[in-house]
Amino acid sequence: MKTTKPALCIIALVAMQVCAEAQAIRAAYKFYYKTDVTEKGYYVEPDMMMDYDGKTAAFYSDATYHRDSLKSLAFDNNGSIQNHDACGQLSDFRSGATHDMAFIDFENNSFELMYKEYTVHIISNAENLETPHWKLHDTTTTSALGYEVKMATADLMGREWTIWYTEEVPVPAGPWLLWGAPGLIVHAKDSEGIFIFKLLNIDMTDAPTRYSNLKKYFYKTEGLWKYYTYDLKKAEKIHNQAKRDYYYLEELADDKLTDSYSIDQHGNIETLPATHPYIPLIAEDYWK
Amino acid sequence: MKKKFIFIAATIMAAAGIAVAAEYHYGFILSCGKTEYYTSTRPLTDAELAERAEFYENTKCSKITADKQVDDREDLLKDTNHP
Numbered sequence: 268m269k270t271t272k273p274a275l276c277i278i279a280l281v282a283m284q285v286c287a288e289a290q291a292i293r294a295a296y297k298f299y300y301k302t303d304v305t306e307k308g309y310y311v312e313p314d315m316m317m318d319y320d321g322k323t324a325a326f327y328s329d330a331t332y333h334r335d336s337l338k339s340l341a342f343d344n345n346g347s348i349q350n351h352d353a354c355g356q357l358s359d360f361r362s363g364a365t366h367d368m369a370f371i372d373f374e375n376n377s378f379e380l381m382y383k384e385y386t387v388h389i390i391s392n393a394e395n396l397e398t399p400h401w402k403l404h405d406t407t408t409t410s411a412l413g414y415e416v417k418m419a420t421a422d423l424m425g426r427e428w429t430i431w432y433t434e435e436v437p438v439p440a441g442p443w444l445l446w447g448a449p450g451l452i453v454h455a456k457d458s459e460g461i462f463i464f465k466l467l468n469i470d471m472t473d474a475p476t477r478y479s480n481l482k483k484y485f486y487k488t489e490g491l492w493k494y495y496t497y498d499l500k501k502a503e504k505i506h507n508q509a510k511r512d513y514y515y516l517e518e519l520a521d522d523k524l525t526d527s528y529s530i531d532q533h534g535n536i537e538t539l540p541a542t543h544p545y546i547p548l549i550a551e552d553y554w555k
Numbered sequence: 556m557k558k559k560f561i562f563i564a565a566t567i568m569a570a571a572g573i574a575v576a577a578e579y580h581y582g583f584i585l586s587c588g589k590t591e592y593y594t595s596t597r598p599l600t601d602a603e604l605a606e607r608a609e610f611y612e613n614t615k616c617s618k619i620t621a622d623k624q625v626d627d628r629e630d631l632l633k634d635t636n637h638p
Contacts, residue, residue, distance in 0.1 A: 338605065346600030357605065362586070363612035385610040386603065491602065513614075522595070529591040529615055537589075539614065 291320035293470045294451060295329070296442045299463040303544040309463065312365050318476035319440040324371040325478040326443050330361040332477060335484040346491055368481060369443050371396060378444060380499065381485055382506045386492040387519045388485065389509065391502035398447045399423045401430070410453045412466065419448055425550025427458035436469060443548060461546055493520055500554050503547060510545040583608050587616035 294317045299309035314329040337360070340353035348354050366383035377393040399421035406418040414433035421428055423444065430441065434450040441452025442464035455464040486494075495505060509516045528538045579598050583591040591611045599607065 334609075338602070342600075342602040342605070346602035348601045354601075354605075362609050363616065386606050488602075492606075527591065527593045529585075529589045529611075532588045539591075543614070 291318060291472050291474070291476045292436070292438055292440075292451075293318050293472060293476070294440075294442075295467040295469075297465045297467055298442065299465070300546070301461045302546060304459065304461060304546070314361070314364070315442060315464070316477075317440060317442055318478060319438055320476045320478070322372070322374050323476065323478045324369075324373070324440045324446065325476060325481050326369040327477070327481055328364040328366070330364040331366050332481060332484075333360045334362070334364070335487075336480070339484055339487045344490060368485070370478065370482065371440075371444070371446065380502065381482075382502075382509075383485070384506075384509050384516055385520055386488075386522075387509060387516060388488075388492060388494045389502050389506045390485075390494065390496045391499040392496060394499045397423065397444070399428070399445065401448050403449070410466075412453070412468070414453055416453050417450075424548070425553025426462075426548075428455055429458070430455040462548060495519065499549075503549055503551075503554070507545060507547050507551070510547075511543055513539055513541050513543070581607075583611050585611055585616050589615055591615060 296315045296317060298312040298315045300312070301309055312328060316325075316327055316329050316332070318325045334357055337353045337357050340350050341348060341357065342354075343349040366381075368381045370379045370381070372378070372393070373396070375393070376396045378396050379393050380391045382389040401419040401421045404418040404420065408416055408431075410416045410431065410433065414435050416431040416433045419430050419432060421430075428445060430445060430448060430452045431454040432441070432448040432450040432452050436451035437449070438451045439448060440446050441448065442455060445452055445455050445464070451466070451469070452464070453466045456462065496502070497505060505519075509519055528536055530536055577596060579595045581593045581595070581599065581604065583593065585591060585608075593607065
């Protein structure tokens with residue numbers, strides 16, 4: 268009996284480990300961002316999801332995930348409607364959500380960023396995953412969700428980030444490329460106050476994460492739309508320009524635009540501005 | 556020779572005229588009450604129409620739709636050091 272108890276404990280621990288590995292986490296975040304530092308308030312992406320299963324992490328918009336899934340059913344390879352039900356259901360999900368996605372592959376120590384503007388897909392090649400060197404602080408408080416959270420700071424890709432993480436959810440993941448803290452990131456903010464990530468809720472699931480499906484849907488329209496793959500530095504440069512310059516985006520889309528304008532409820536005519544303000548998560552100074 | 560030149564020139568001009576005349580006009584009614592008009596030199600597919608509508612929603616309505624509004628009223632944003 269003396270030998271069977273430790274053996275049973277080891278079996279139990281191994282079983283727990285297997286269960287722990289099988290269980291994935293889906294954390295929902297609200298993402299606040301500015302497109303210009305002088306803006307008083309923030310734009311909001313209300314449904315950003317972080318799926319983590321111990322091997323991979325994906326950060327994406329839930330509305331975009333559902334819309335892309337439906338679009339892949341709704342349209343055929345020529346861009347014609349093939350499923351009217353799926354097409355009709357598109358309006359059930361928020362239009363205009365971000366298509367920006369971040370994928371981390373912990374086993375291969377790599378990450379990829381994928382962007383989509385209109386029909387233009389810009390993808391960064393898999394890059395070596397940079398581990399933020401979190402400086403852990405003694406400051407502790409209770410979050411709005413009731414977690415005991417601790418503060419940490421680190422520099423990542425040209426920005427100084429302050430995060431609050433909880434060891435009650437021992438997952439070294441968080442929104443975007445913020446990872447490697449001793450617990451799930453509950454709140455994150457850069458030092459300039461341009462970006463804020465705020466945890467909304469957590470779901471534990473035994474189902475596979477959406478990591479593979481997200482990638483599959485992203486490449487599903489490869490024969491239909493434009494795809495550009497570069498190293499991270501160039502992908503960022505091209506994407507930043509496409510976000511800021513509408514005509515450059517049209518050029519990338521290979522579209523023959525002749526005219527575009529809108530009329531509001533009062534009959535005022537507004538042309539689509541050629542340039543838009545935009546601030547990327549990876550600071551542009553990082554590349555200098 | 557002169558007649559031939561005039562004929563060729565007229566043919567090119569007519570072809571150019573047809574090319575200019577081939578325009579496709581689209582109107583997108585957006586959730587923020589605006590209508591976006593777009594003119595293309597080729598017909599858009601159903602999927603392109605869906606993508607373009609989504610693009611206009613994002614660029615034209617982002618400041619006034621409920622889920623994309625500029626919002627500085629949340630307590631969280633005033634308390635810079637609290638999660």
